[in-house]
Amino acid sequence: xxxxxxxxxxxxxxxxxxxxxxxxxxxxxxxxxxxxxxxxxxxxxxxxxxxxxxxxxxxxxxxxxxxxxxxxxxxxxxxxxxxxxxxxxxxxxxxxxxxxxxxxxxxxxxxxxxxxxxxxxxxxxxxxxxxxxxxxxxxxxxxxxxxxxxxxxxxxxxxxxxxxxxxxxxxxxxxxxxxxxxxxxxxxxxxxxxxxxxxxxxxxxxxxxxxxxxxxxxxxxxxxxxxxxxxxxxxxxxxxxxxxxxxxxxxxxxxxxxxxxxxxxxxxxxxxxxxxxxxxxxxxxxxxxxxxxxxxxxxxxxxxxxxxxxxxxxxxxxxxxxxxxxxxxxxxxxxxxxxxxxxxxxxxxxxxxxxxxxxxxxx
Amino acid sequence: xxxxxxxxxxxxxxxxxxxxxxxxxxxxxxxxxxxxxxxxxxxxxxxxxxxxxxxxxxxxxxxxxxxxxxxxxxxxxxxxxxxxxxxxxxxxxxxxxxxxxxxxxxxxxxxxxxxxxxxxxxxxxxxxxxxxxxxxxxxxxxxxxxxx
Numbered sequence: 001x002x003x004x005x006x007x008x009x010x011x012x013x014x015x016x017x018x019x020x021x022x023x024x025x026x027x028x029x030x031x032x033x034x035x036x037x038x039x040x041x042x043x044x045x046x047x048x049x050x051x052x053x054x055x056x057x058x059x060x061x062x063x064x065x066x067x068x069x070x071x072x073x074x075x076x077x078x079x080x081x082x083x084x085x086x087x088x089x090x091x092x093x094x095x096x097x098x099x100x101x102x103x104x105x106x107x108x109x110x111x112x113x114x115x116x117x118x119x120x121x122x123x124x125x126x127x128x129x130x131x132x133x134x135x136x137x138x139x140x141x142x143x144x145x146x147x148x149x150x151x152x153x154x155x156x157x158x159x160x161x162x163x164x165x166x167x168x169x170x171x172x173x174x175x176x177x178x179x180x181x182x183x184x185x186x187x188x189x190x191x192x193x194x195x196x197x198x199x200x201x202x203x204x205x206x207x208x209x210x211x212x213x214x215x216x217x218x219x220x221x222x223x224x225x226x227x228x229x230x231x232x233x234x235x236x237x238x239x240x241x242x243x244x245x246x247x248x249x250x251x252x253x254x255x256x257x258x259x260x261x262x263x264x265x266x267x268x269x270x271x272x273x274x275x276x277x278x279x280x281x282x283x284x285x286x287x288x289x290x291x292x293x294x295x296x297x298x299x300x301x302x303x304x305x306x307x308x309x310x311x312x313x314x315x316x317x318x319x320x321x322x323x324x325x326x327x328x329x330x331x332x333x334x335x336x337x338x339x340x341x342x343x344x345x346x347x348x349x350x351x352x353x354x355x356x357x358x359x360x361x362x363x
Numbered sequence: 364x365x366x367x368x369x370x371x372x373x374x375x376x377x378x379x380x381x382x383x384x385x386x387x388x389x390x391x392x393x394x395x396x397x398x399x400x401x402x403x404x405x406x407x408x409x410x411x412x413x414x415x416x417x418x419x420x421x422x423x424x425x426x427x428x429x430x431x432x433x434x435x436x437x438x439x440x441x442x443x444x445x446x447x448x449x450x451x452x453x454x455x456x457x458x459x460x461x462x463x464x465x466x467x468x469x470x471x472x473x474x475x476x477x478x479x480x481x482x483x484x485x486x487x488x489x490x491x492x493x494x495x496x497x498x499x500x501x502x503x504x505x506x507x508x509x510x511x
Binding site: 321 | 390391392393394395416417461463465466469471481482484485488489490491492495
């Protein structure tokens with residue numbers, strides 16, 4: 001950097017404290033980078049230039065000092081335990097952060113609540129049950145990153161920033177589903193022990209990478225497909241809008257998780273077995289959840305348009321969609337580099353899933 | 364039905380409609396993605412590449428079968444499936460029921476979403492409502508689209 005003269009500058013503050021002008025000259029950080037804004041503004045991708053864009057595999061410090069700054073050698077250790085880039089990183093994380101910021105929406109303002117039609121009692125009950133369960137499970141995707149973020153090395157700032165957006169997204173999802181449960185004269189219905197077991201399994205994962213496999217790949221992937229089918233189960237444009245907006249958020253989270261696991265395995269192949277172990281257990285718990293009596297039957301009623309045709313239309317369509325959910329999950333695992341085709345606990349034969357189609361789809 | 368949907372000119376008109384009305388897309392936020400639409404039809408498929416940046420569709424053009432893989436994802440279906448989807452949009456102002464692009468691709472019976480790049484394929488869901496709003500623009504096109 002070009003040094004700035006400090007001769008003649010005061011040596012003490014007005015209160016008598018010594019002043020340090022080192023920041024005006026001689027720092028070791030890179031000076032004069034001047035990134036160029038893209039058409040939409042100055043993005044995190046735009047400023048990932050020069051040394052500021054380099055994310056170390058193993059950061060030198062474990063402090064909150066900004067990556068790229070001229071850092072005191074005695075900066076304190078914050079107790080971070082996720083200190084390898086492969087512990088948290090994904091190649092798409094900067095892009096996903098910017099996308100999340102650009103595509104925020106409001107559950108208060110952007111859902112046409114005043115257009116909710118009065119629904120037949122069975123449909124209102126079914127929608128309220130689905131929303132009760134979704135309200136319950138969505139916040140796991142806030143609690144879990146919050147549990148791990150303060151243990152992540154601060155050099156992985158962009159990953160932490162992205163997870164902050166995920167936390168906000170999930171707060172909004174809990175908000176929108178709670179609002180829907182109450183908005184049309186219904187209310188919150190059954191909460192079962194089974195789904196709490198699923199949430200506890202995710203929350204208590206031993207490592208962050210295991211937690212990501214359970215949350216982003218398995219849990220959020222499963223919920224993403226529920227949101228995608230939201231258009232099929234929505235009795236009115238209000239629910240359609242709600243599911244469509246939530247779907248886009250959820251897809252970002254799944255995109256991070258998939259690419260994080262891929263990055264982790266590429267840089268530390270041993271972690272694959274750790275992920276498999278988590279998924280061995282997670283798949284069993286998730287299958288129990290997916291087929292639970294409340295959530296599953298409420299979905300079937302919505303798919304059938306009421307209880308009258310639930311047996312002839314609702315359950316068969318739900319079965320087909322479950323098959324697609326599991327197929328999507330297995331394909332995501334392939335993309336993440338953790339093939340489950342030979343190891344999965346999902347009853348592929350029972351569901352009629354042809355493994356060769358998954359292999360072909362991701363080839 | 365006055366419009367032909369299986370033409371590059373039609374998709375160019377959709378792009379012009381999007382670019383003339385960014386306010387429709389502001390609520391959805393910026394979108395950066397490329398998509399390839401494949402309409403299977405007698406006499407040769409139509410393959411159209413679309414590129415979106417921010418609140419705009421910045422590129423529309425016919426692509427070769429070899430170039431399909433350059434897109435983040437491909438949407439592939441027989442022309443009659445696409446016709447039914449666009450007819451519904453024109454009739455109702457926006458896609459309805461199971462004729463939204465998300466539902467069509469989810470059911471996967473008539474239009475499928477495909478792609479080799481996992482990060483690209485994700486974008487179909489991440490930017491789904493931007494793509495839907497773009498396609499819904501068919502309802503706002505005035506008169507027949509000139510096929511050049």
